[in-house]
Amino acid sequence: MNFTAVSIAMAPEHLLLAGIVSLLVLEIFSDKPDAALPLAVAFVAAAAGAAAWLGFTGYVGAPFPGQFDLTPPASFAKALVLALAVPVLLFSKDDFGRGEFYPLILSSLYGICLLASAESFLTLFLGIELMSIPVYVLVLLGFRRPESAEAALKYLVLSGTASASFLMGASLIYGSTGSLALESFALAMGSPRLLAGTAVVMVVSAFFLKAAIVPFHGWAPDAYEAASVPSTAFMAVLVKVGVLIAAARVFGTAHVAEPLAGLLAILPLASIVWGNLAAIRQAGLRRMIAYSSIAHAGYLFFAFLGDGPGRFQAVMFYLAAYGVMNLLAFAALPSHPVDAERDKLDNLKGLFHTHPLAALLIGMAMLSLAGIPPFPGFIGKFLIFKNVMAAGYTTYAVLGLVGSYLGIYFYLRVIQYMFMTPQAAASGHAPSRGIAMGASLLCLAGSILIAVLPGLFLARF
């Protein structure tokens, strides 16, 4: 272990750790809770800056060989994750002025950063757990409704099952290949042995469960609805990014052949179709976003049908576009004294007349999530299906695109409510807050950058 390598290569992680410690110390000793938000934002932004700096300087290193290594794409993945966390922190101000929220977020981010650098199943597992455990608490934090406890427990149990399945799969991979290195997953995929096949299926199911792919999606709508808006945003965006980064690390650049390709196409396809159809019936934006994110997880796993370095690129680009637009919607959503009323679609009726900027921003986010050009969501979708076709899976690509068509209606309905329906009698939304609007404008700037100069992002991953 080389001390300088550890301190440089893990700079983002160190900054996050320093942030967690300072926040905890602040919580114990200070009577000025208002300092927590700037402190958390400062540390996360510094960590993002460090990761981006490592990426731009092309730093390559392995402080813990075989467990943790760093390449520019991994650095940029961390920079993306941390940058996406900044708006979440900013618009959490209304819901969490102080308290445990920030250290939990930073711990979870630490886990995601670990995932981006993981080289073995052990580090990966550490990363996944470190990412997930704070989120169980986030769902409960604030405890606004009785269902929150139920949802958190559901999430805990199912997520625990996923972890168990992942560990079982990892140990079977160790059994069949004699190594815990992530490359052994590709070996197991290519192996005709039942043991290896079982291992692969168990690992993939774990990812499906964590990313809420049909039929493992039942926890997501409940958990998303029960949590407060910033926690939902964190789950819908950051945790999903983390799971997909983990999956991308495991799959590497190996080609996915049949019959695994069938599994990787059919369940995500089912997610796209079911997520998009079930979203139509939802009455609240959070539940709707939950189903929408089930569909988006479907598109993301489609990317694994493509191979080579293009796969990581497609996944990361899609996550960037998806993340930024989802956060835009959440950040722009005006706050409400009653949390349960905040995102009811009926309360969004006529939002354009009371909060024009918020309505415009949410509208853009919806169109982007629906994959309508020229918004970034379209470019991400385009990239994924381009890779899938290039890998020779034309039929799956066409089916996936047609599945994505099913999603257009419910996104349009949000726009219809905001712009075309007379105002709800008393929606009760508070006026937009400066800091939340700032967060949403930050997301808007990011999404414009992604849409206008996609090449800038593509070259990084």
Place this chain on the structure above:
Amino acid sequence: MADGTILSLVLYLPLAGMLAIAALPAGRGGAVRALTLAVMVVQFLLSLVLYANFDPAVPGLQAATRVPWIPAWGVNYIIGLDGYNILLVVLTTFLGPLVTAGAFSAITKEVKLFYAMVFLIQFAMLGTFVAQDLFLFYLFWEAMLIPMFLIIGIWGGERRIYATIKFFLYTAFGSILMLAAVIYLVWSLWSTTGVNSFAFADLYKARLPLEAQQWLLAAFALSFAIKVPMVPFHTWLPDAHVEAPTAGSVILAGVLLKMGTYGFMKLGFPLFPDATRMAAPLLAWLSVLSIVYGACLALVQTDIKKIIAYSSISHLGYVMLGLVSLDLLGIQGAIVQMVSHGLVAAGLFLMVGMIYERCHTRELAAYGGLAKVLPVYSVFFLILTLASVGLPTTSGFTGEFLVLMGAFNAAWKPGAVTIPLGAAVLAVTGVVLGALYMLWFAQRFLFGAERVPHAPVADLGLREKSILAILLAAVFWLGLFPDSAMKRTELAAREYQELVASPRIPAAARLTGTPQVEAAK
């Protein structure tokens, strides 16, 4: 100023205008209207410079701008003018100020958002016409949906939400299959030739196997046929037209529908020529079906807007017939017919809007004898009716006549037949039907016993008279002096004919019976 710069200015002026009115304070409706009109007029004048500078003797792109955009995917930002789009660009910028002025009195709520959306759709439509890269084209093509969705949905009639969602979902379905086809097309070009490009010029060189061509043509054609719309993909159009505010109808009929025919002409047919020639008889029959069925439906409507909506379906059937004929006259006629329909239908929708503002009903039965009460209105309406019917000296005549000539040339041509003779003959009956429904409509509307809801009503004001006079001037200009326009499109028409009529792959030459140029080499 170089032409390339002017074209960029023309394209981006609406975007600048949109940002400018977004910056204006709320409640300044008058300023918003004046600013929009001013920007639209400047845009039109600049496009006239482009039209004047357009050299009819130079093939290929003029006033082009080429910038690499996403090099890894072979996406380039290429815009430019050619014979395919020059008239449509001018048509779009010409209708811009008229649409704006036409909406002054009709749009009184959310004025800022309305003109912002008019600007946005103007930008997207121009972008679709001038884009010379498939990725760029697709972005603009889809971007058109959003402002139209809002224009119909916010300022439309009673069933506006049903109509606008139907419009969006119909067109988006076509687009999603087109997207799959675009990706497949570019990927197969790359995998067979190593050229990684979305540029139209490169895609024309793709030599796809016939089966792939057929699938891709089907995907592109579905998307374009929904937009045109061709029977049987037309059912969104009457709803959208009836519910849209006047400005929305004018944009829809004037420009948006031409996107479909332009797409066929620029992409659908030339990209997959062998499949196109095989499908030509089917496409010809569908075009004739659109002509006749659209006319029959127009005959029985009781809603004024619906009559004109169905007449659009019928008129665009001629455009398709001309394109399918692969005869030079037919192709030229199709292009003229696109512009002509853009002018005439826009005028008719504007006039329906004017009477609706006064009388608040679109029921034909509620009207009668307007000629006595509103003489100026009636004169304008009658002239537009005659132009729609295709009276010689109006633009409608030039277009329809050339298309029918082309259709018969194609039907009688020895060898490969793109248009069956029966289809050509049936298309002529469309002219008779067209005269029947339009003249009968005018007779019930303008003459007979006097019936005017909400009487007394005032005749046209100066603003309305000027809008219509300008429109009619263009209609007669294109009818009397089509030469100026047609010489600019001639090279493009020849190029289109050459691209579609000559076999791209040797096997297709045998299948479609055209001379084996490739195989002989």
